[in-house]
Structure formats: C-alpha cells, structure tokens
Amino acid sequence: MRTQIGMLVVATSIIQLANGFFGTFVSLRVAIESFDVPGLVLSAYFAGFTFGAFRCNTIIERIGHIRAYAAFAGLVAVAVAMMPLLIGSLAWVVLRAIVGFGCAGLFVTTESWLTAKAQPSERGRVFSIYMVGTFLALALGQLLIIRADIKAAAPFNVIVALFAVALTMVTSARAEPPRVGPEAVLPYGVLARAAPIAVTGCALSGLVGGAFYSLVPAWMQNQGTPRETIALFMLVAVLGGFAFQIPVGRLSDRFDRCIVVAFLGLGFAGTAVVMVFLPRNLAAILPAAVLLGGFMSTLYPVCVAHAHDRMPADRVVAVSGRLILVSGIGSVLGPLIGADLMARFGIDGVFYFMAAAVLLLALVAGFGSLITRPPTQVEAPFAILTPQAGPLAHDPFDPLDGPSHLNDPR
Numbered sequence: 052m053r054t055q056i057g058m059l060v061v062a063t064s065i066i067q068l069a070n071g072f073f074g075t076f077v078s079l080r081v082a083i084e085s086f087d088v089p090g091l092v093l094s095a096y097f098a099g100f101t102f103g104a105f106r107c108n109t110i111i112e113r114i115g116h117i118r119a120y121a122a123f124a125g126l127v128a129v130a131v132a133m134m135p136l137l138i139g140s141l142a143w144v145v146l147r148a149i150v151g152f153g154c155a156g157l158f159v160t161t162e163s164w165l166t167a168k169a170q171p172s173e174r175g176r177v178f179s180i181y182m183v184g185t186f187l188a189l190a191l192g193q194l195l196i197i198r199a200d201i202k203a204a205a206p207f208n209v210i211v212a213l214f215a216v217a218l219t220m221v222t223s224a225r226a227e228p229p230r231v232g233p234e235a236v237l238p239y240g241v242l243a244r245a246a247p248i249a250v251t252g253c254a255l256s257g258l259v260g261g262a263f264y265s266l267v268p269a270w271m272q273n274q275g276t277p278r279e280t281i282a283l284f285m286l287v288a289v290l291g292g293f294a295f296q297i298p299v300g301r302l303s304d305r306f307d308r309c310i311v312v313a314f315l316g317l318g319f320a321g322t323a324v325v326m327v328f329l330p331r332n333l334a335a336i337l338p339a340a341v342l343l344g345g346f347m348s349t350l351y352p353v354c355v356a357h358a359h360d361r362m363p364a365d366r367v368v369a370v371s372g373r374l375i376l377v378s379g380i381g382s383v384l385g386p387l388i389g390a391d392l393m394a395r396f397g398i399d400g401v402f403y404f405m406a407a408a409v410l411l412l413a414l415v416a417g418f419g420s421l422i423t424r425p426p427t428q429v430e431a432p433f434a435i436l437t438p439q440a441g442p443l444a445h446d447p448f449d450p451l452d453g454p455s456h457l458n459d460p461r
Contacts, residue, residue: 056165062217063161064184066124069213070154071192072199072206073131075268075285077147079201079278082269086140090390093265094383095144097257099151101379104372107156108163116164117222123156124218128211135204157217186293193286197279237369246361248412248419252312252354253374255412257381259319259405260347262389263288270398280333284340291341292348299349308357309420315353316413319346323406327399350409351378 074096081089111119130149137146165181199206243250264285271281303311322342329335355374362370392400 058220059161059164060181060184062220063158063181064188065213065217065220066154066157067185067188068192068195069210071189071289072195073150073192073210074264075193075196075281076199076201076206076210078265078268079196079272079281081143082272083201084138086143088140088144089269090265090387092140092143092147093269093390094261094386095147096151096154097261097379097382097386099148099153100155101151101376101383102148103152103155104159104375104379107152107159110156111160111163116160119156120160120221121218123153123160124214124221127153127157128214128218131207131210131214135207182296186289190286190289190293193282193289196282196285199278201278237373242358242362242370242373246358248309248312248416249354249358249361249374250377251415252350252357252412253378254381255408256347256350256354257378258385258388258408259350259381261382261385262401262405263343263347263385265386266389266393266401267398270393270401274331276331283333284336287337287340288344288347291344294341295345295349296352299345299353303353303356307420308353308360309416311353312350312357313413313417313420315346315350316409316416319343319350320406320410320413322346323402323409326402346409350412 077096078093081092086092107119107123110122114122127150130146130153134143134146137143162181195206195209199209268281268285271284272278299311299315319342322339326336326339326343329339358370358374389401389404392404396403
C-alpha cells in the first residue's frame with residue numbers, strides 16, 4: 052500500500068514539474084507569437100480544467116482509475132505534442148483546453164485514489180507529503196525556464212516526456228485501484244446562501260491567480276527582463292505560497308475565518324499596489340513576490356475551510372467540487388480581463404485590477420464577520436489546498452472515519 056501511494060505521489064510531482072514549467076513557458080511563447088487573442092489562449096487551460104473537474108468523475112466511474120489515468124495523460128501528451136505543429140490562436144485555444152481537461156482528470160484520479168487507499172490515521176500525513184511534492188515540483192518547474200529555448204519545439208518535447216514518465220509509472224505498477232461510490236448532490240444556490248463569502252473568495256482567488264500566473268511572465272519578457280529573473284520571480288512567488296500555508300492555517304483555525312480572509316485580502320491588495328511603484332530590480336520585487344504568492348495562495352484554502360464550517364458534513368465532497376468549479380470560472384476570466392487591461396494600461400492595470408478585486412473581498416469578508424453568526428457544527432480544520440481538482444470518489448470498502456476533505460491538504 053505504501054509503495055502504491057508513494058508511486059502516485061512521485062508521478063504527480065513529475066506532472067506538476069511539467070505543469071510549473073509549461074504554464075510559464077506558454078505565457079512567454081504566447082507573447083512571442085503575438086496572437087490576436089492572447090488572453091483567450093492563456094485562459095483556455097483554465098476553461099478545460101474547470102470542465103474536466105466537473106465531468107471527469109463520470110469517466111473514472113465508467114472505466115476505472117488506472118485506465119482513466121492513462122487516458123487523461125495520453126490526452127495531455129497528444130495535445131502538447133500538437134502545439135508546435137499547429138501554431139495559431141484558434142488551434143492553441145483548443146489544445147490548451149484539452150491540456151487543462153486532461154490535467155484535471157489526472158489530479159482527480161490521483162487524489163481520489165489517495166483518499167480512498169490511505170488509512171484514516173495516515174491520510175493527513177499522506178496528503179502533507181503529497182502537497183510538499185506538489186509545491187516543490189511547481190517551484191522547480193520555474194527553473195527549467197532558464198535554459199529553455201522559448202522559440203523551439205524542444206520544451207514541448209520535454210513536457211510530453213515528463214507526462215509519459217508519470218503515465219508509465221502508474222500503469223506499470225502493481226496497484227489495486229479503489230472502487231468509486233456515488234456522489235452527494237448539492238443543489239445550486241444552497242452553498243452561495245450558506246457561505247457567500249467562501250464562494251466569492253474562491254471566485255476572486257481564481258480570478259487573481261489566473262491573471263497573475265498567465266500575464267506577469269509575458270509582460271516581464273516583453274520588457275526585456277532576463278529569463279533567469281523571470282524564473283526566479285515565479286519561483287519565489289510559488290515558494291511564498293508554500294511558506295504561508297501553515298501559519299495562515301493556524302490563524303484560521305484559531306480566529307474567525309472571515310477576519311483572516313479580510314486580512315489576507317488587505318495584504319494582497321496593498322502588496323499589489325506597492326508593486327506598481329517599486330523599482331524593477333530583484334532586491335525590491337522578490338520580497339513583494341513572496342508576499343503576493345503567500346497571500347494569493349492562502350485565500351482559497353481559508354475560503355474552502357469557511358465553506359465547510361457552514362455546510363453539513365455529509366456534503367463535504369460536493370461542496371469542495373462546487374468551490375473548485377467557481378474558482379475555475381474565475382481562473383478563466385482572470386487572463387481575459389487582465390490581457391485587455393494590460394493592452395490598455397500595461398502591467399500596472401493588471402496589478403490595480405487584482406488589488407481592486409481582492410480589496411472587494413476583504414471588505415465583504417470584514418463586513419460579513421460582523422453580521423454572520425458562527426457555524427453550528429464543529430469547524431473543519433484548515434487544509435493546504437490549491438484549486439486543481441474535482442470531487443473525489445471514495446472507496447466504500449475502506450474503513451473511513453468520516454467524510455474527508457476534497458484534496459485534503461492538496
């Protein structure tokens with residue numbers, strides 16, 4: 052069992068290594084290609100990811116975890132391999148959406164597998180290891196940019212190779228996949244009425260994250276920033292998000308989560324505005340990148356924990372899936388709106404846009420903490436999360452000690 056879990060963790064870390072590299076690489080390549088609709092190309096991944104998080108459970112239930120993993124990984128590999136052969140706005144929109152769909156399927160397959168197979172007493176430790184591997188791989192993926200030839204086809208081949216390695220590891224291992232169970236139904240509108248701040252926060256978190264990770268590298272390249280500096284900036288932002296998880300999690304477990312969301316929003320908005328006026332040198336922007344990544348990456352998990360505080364425990368999986376859908380919609384809109392603003396006002400317009408969006412969240416959360424009654428059920432603990440998967444299937448034959456979080460510490 053431990054070998055099986057370890058294999059899944061390593062394979063997903065390899066996929067995240069490819070993802071960390073691919074996200075920044077595509078942003079830089081789109082800037083070079085001068086596409087007519089760069090925002091649409093960049094947001095297509097999030098659109099595919101959102102649709103995949105919404106639909107891939109049906110595929111997993113129909114064909115099983117191992118075959119679903121192979122299908123999703125193969126889909127991503129084919130789409131990535133086709134991108135250097137079909138260079139154009141429309142083709143890349145379609146291919147990026149396919150990549151997003153496949154990645155959503157891979158993460159849902161992996162995380163549902165881990166949730167079902169890990170013993171309840173070990174689940175927290177398993178997902179902690181999983182998240183450490185995820186964050187480190189995403190960070191290391193930024194370093195690959197330093198030596199990549201952005202104009203060549205070689206980076207696409209590297210990404211295909213990494214996905215192929217992960218696919219080979221999972222499909223060749225001796226592993227018994229979990230059995231899938233029925234999903235709880237959550238009517239639309241119920242979650243928004245019960246936890247409006249959580250829903251708003253997840254949407255704006257996706258909006259801001261999609262704009263930041265898609266547009267900032269492209270803008271830096273257009274300004275003639277050395278590729279090493281771009282890679283370092285994105286690396287520091289990812290590591291800042293990792294560093295903030297535990298301290299912010301402890302704060303959110305001790306104090307009103309709405310207050311914590313408000314402070315995170317104020318911190319991000321203030322840092323984004325300060326970024327506009329900072330000199331463009333490493334000594335000034337790297338500390339700001341740490342803060343931006345930290346505040347941005349912790350908004351989503353705090354909002355998810357707040358939503359679970361307000362909803363019945365038997366709907367934990369459905370709630371998490373709905374929040375991922377909301378965040379995904381925000382991630383689609385972020386690059387679209389941000390690209391238009393960047394064309395008109397430069398990167399300053401993007402930072403002001405992100406600051407305004409999160410400042411609105413801070414005001415709503417602060418006001419909500421004054422008028423909202425505390426939850427009646429036991430509060431759900433904070434878990435390290437990134438909005439990157441959909442509803443998880445549980446093995447009904449495993450001795451679970453109760454419903455567990457979607458992407459527990461994802």
